[in-house]
Amino acid sequence: MIGRVHPVLFDPDQVVEALADNSFVKAVHVYRRLTSTNTLARRLAESGAATGTLVLAEQQTAGKGRMGRSWDSPEGLGLWFSLIFRPPELVFDYHLLPLILGEEIALAVEEQSGCRCAVKWPNDILLGERKICGILCESSYRQQQFEYMIAGIGINVNQTVADFPEALRDRATSLAIATGRLFDRLQLLRQVLARLQRRFSAAPENIADLRGWRRLCRDLGREVTLRVNDQEFTGIFENISPAGEMLLRLADGTLRRFSVSSWI
Numbered sequence: 292m293i294g295r296v297h298p299v300l301f302d303p304d305q306v307v308e309a310l311a312d313n314s315f316v317k318a319v320h321v322y323r324r325l326t327s328t329n330t331l332a333r334r335l336a337e338s339g340a341a342t343g344t345l346v347l348a349e350q351q352t353a354g355k356g357r358m359g360r361s362w363d364s365p366e367g368l369g370l371w372f373s374l375i376f377r378p379p380e381l382v383f384d385y386h387l388l389p390l391i392l393g394e395e396i397a398l399a400v401e402e403q404s405g406c407r408c409a410v411k412w413p414n415d416i417l418l419g420e421r422k423i424c425g426i427l428c429e430s431s432y433r434q435q436q437f438e439y440m441i442a443g444i445g446i447n448v449n450q451t452v453a454d455f456p457e458a459l460r461d462r463a464t465s466l467a468i469a470t471g472r473l474f475d476r477l478q479l480l481r482q483v484l485a486r487l488q489r490r491f492s493a494a495p496e497n498i499a500d501l502r503g504w505r506r507l508c509r510d511l512g513r514e515v516t517l518r519v520n521d522q523e524f525t526g527i528f529e530n531i532s533p534a535g536e537m538l539l540r541l542a543d544g545t546l547r548r549f550s551v552s553s554w555i
């Protein structure tokens with residue numbers, strides 16, 4: 292077990308330098324403290340920032356989770372960042388973005404730590420039964436036309452159990468808790484972004500290929516319960532559609548589709 296960690300903060304110049312050879316990353320914004328990297332990324336996207344713009348914060352004072360929840364983002368202990376995606380570079384169904392990111396991040400985490408992660412539809416990454424990474428994709432439309440997507444990624448890296456609020460301790464974990472050692476966050480960021488560069492420079496059909504995601508998903512073929520707008524659905528998670536929808540076989544034999552966007 293590791294003791295309370297004194298975080299080593301990023302040197303913004305080092306971050307820029309470490310990502311200089313990544314052709315996916317087009318601009319790097321590093322902040323000591325932000326309310327939410329998604330909020331700043333959205334502001335940048337509104338003023339035309341390109342696909343591959345990265346916004347990273349050491350700490351978020353109002354980190355956002357899905358479904359209006361908050362995301363605990365203590366200073367220097369995790370990776371809290373957002374990426375902008377927009378046409379024409381977005382050559383695949385943008386509903387797939389959370390799944391694609393989940394797969395690549397899970398693999399990057401495994402490469403760095405040796406920890407085998409699982410993806411949970413639509414966009415969580417689990418280590419054992421606990422969450423190690425959450426992804427919040429927010430899309431923007433103008434006159435019903437899709438404009439851009441902000442993908443916010445939170446990876447729990449060097450927190451100890453005591454760094455998590457009590458209410459999260461049985462649901463969340465970090466790489467440090469799982470392995471008993473500390474990780475270089477910049478190395479992990481580099482690894483994640485290197486994987487994204489590789490994935491997003493592939494042919495559209497390969498970007499959208501969900502076979503890797505399926506391999507990392509423990510719930511496929513198993514019974515799951517979904518809560519959508521206060522309603523519960525229990526059934527067998529039969530498959531994932533090419534648009535990233537969950538195909539759930541209910542007890543009465545009907546097949547229900549749940550789209551990723553109903554989850555955000």
Ligand code: BTN
Pocket residue numbers: 326327328329330351353354355356357358360362364370371372373414415424425426427442443444445446
């Ligand atoms: C979830 O699982 O509920 C999604 C959590 C997403 C957290 C990340 S941290 C960086 C980015 N900025 C935010 O405010 N949220 C996302």
